Amino acid sequence: MADLAVAPRPVPAPIAATATDLFGEPIEAHPRWFRPESFLRAGFDPDAYVAELRSYVPLESLASELRTHLAALRAELVGLINRDYADFVGLSARLKGVDAAAARMRAPLADLRDKVARFRAAATAALAALRAGLEQRAAASAARELLELLLDASHVVSKVRPQSAPPS
Numbered sequence: 001m002a003d004l005a006v007a008p009r010p011v012p013a014p015i016a017a018t019a020t021d022l023f024g025e026p027i028e029a030h031p032r033w034f035r036p037e038s039f040l041r042a043g044f045d046p047d048a049y050v051a052e053l054r055s056y057v058p059l060e061s062l063a064s065e066l067r068t069h070l071a072a073l074r075a076e077l078v079g080l081i082n083r084d085y086a087d088f089v090g091l092s093a094r095l096k097g098v099d100a101a102a103a104r105m106r107a108p109l110a111d112l113r114d115k116v117a118r119f120r121a122a123a124t125a126a127l128a129a130l131r132a133g134l135e136q137r138a139a140a141s142a143a144r145e146l147l148e149l150l151l152d153a154s155h156v157v158s159k160v161r162p163q164s165a166p167p168s
Helices: 036-040 046-054 059-094 098-164
Strands: none
Touching: 046 059
């Protein structure tokens, strides 16, 4: 199993601190009226969003900001794909010995499956034999009870016969 070792993942670099203005407040990349988090809401309506902003933001400014945001999203997507692509490509190298390991385990697992099947068959046969024995025992017990009843009836009949016989 030593050939299945997985290389450790690189630790991502810490996120850079946001830039601040003269008063120590964060400098936003977008104007205050543009909130990208509103796109993530479940009930987001693009028409209502544009209509709301259009009342106090020129349409050209909104279009420019949306294009900038789209470019940033695309760049982020490309970065995520590239980050995970290296892991994906490296996956095949890390899985190189898996086929051989699986082949080595196949024979012992087949033997174990056969042993379990034989044990299951033996246990089923033993259970069937026990059930048959219990059925015979129940039948013998019922027959014994019947014989005991017949013996009791015979004793009663033998006691009643001398008393019921006419005197001679």
